[in-house]
Amino acid sequence: FRYKQWYQRRVRGHILLSKKLSPSSTELAQAIATFAVKLATEPIDPKHITSYVASRLVPLSKKPNGIRPIGIGEILRRLVGKVITRALKPDIIECTAPIQLCAGLESGVEAAVHAARDLFESENCECILLVDASNAFNSLNRVSALNNINYT
Numbered sequence: 382f383r384y385k386q387w388y389q390r391r392v393r394g395h396i397l398l399s400k401k402l403s404p405s406s407t408e409l410a411q412a413i414a415t416f417a418v419k420l421a422t423e424p425i426d427p428k429h430i431t432s433y434v435a436s437r438l439v440p441l442s443k444k445p446n447g448i449r450p451i452g453i454g455e456i457l458r459r460l461v462g463k464v465i466t467r468a469l470k471p472d473i474i475e476c477t478a479p480i481q482l483c484a485g486l487e488s489g490v491e492a493a494v495h496a497a498r499d500l501f502e503s504e505n506c507e508c509i510l511l512v513d514a515s516n517a518f519n520s521l522n523r524v525s526a527l528n529n530i531n532y533t
Contacts, residue, residue: 417461
């Protein structure tokens with residue numbers, strides 16, 4: 382319960398930043414903040430948020446002859462997602478930093494590239510092996526992955 386109150390203050394603080402809000406704008410911001418808090422802290426039946434999670438699909442060409450559908454969420458979904466992510470950023474960094482190289486770091490990818498270059502240029506390094514698993518996400522055995530998550 383304390384976490385929910387703390388989270389409500391953080392989310393509302395991120396949404397209600399503008400000093401130029403009219404009363405109706407304030408009510409809208411409060412409604413969005415309340416929705417964001419509920420979405421992040423309570424179980425919600427998916428059939429009640431189908432409009433919220435809907436997105437436009439844009440087909441992009443994929444080499445050699447395929448199509449990659451890109452989903453673009455509506456503005457409310459993107460706004461709520463950004464607010465929730467900003468409110469939880471310290472927790473996300475703490476949970477993902479050990480396994481995500483660039484979690485919470487500005488220019489993290491650039492730092493990784495420089496670190497790899499420095500490693501390659503050192504006298505002790507003979508080569509660097511880059512493994513690019515083709516279609517790795519779709520090839521994943523999800524039963525094994527879920528089993529590993531449950532037991533690690």
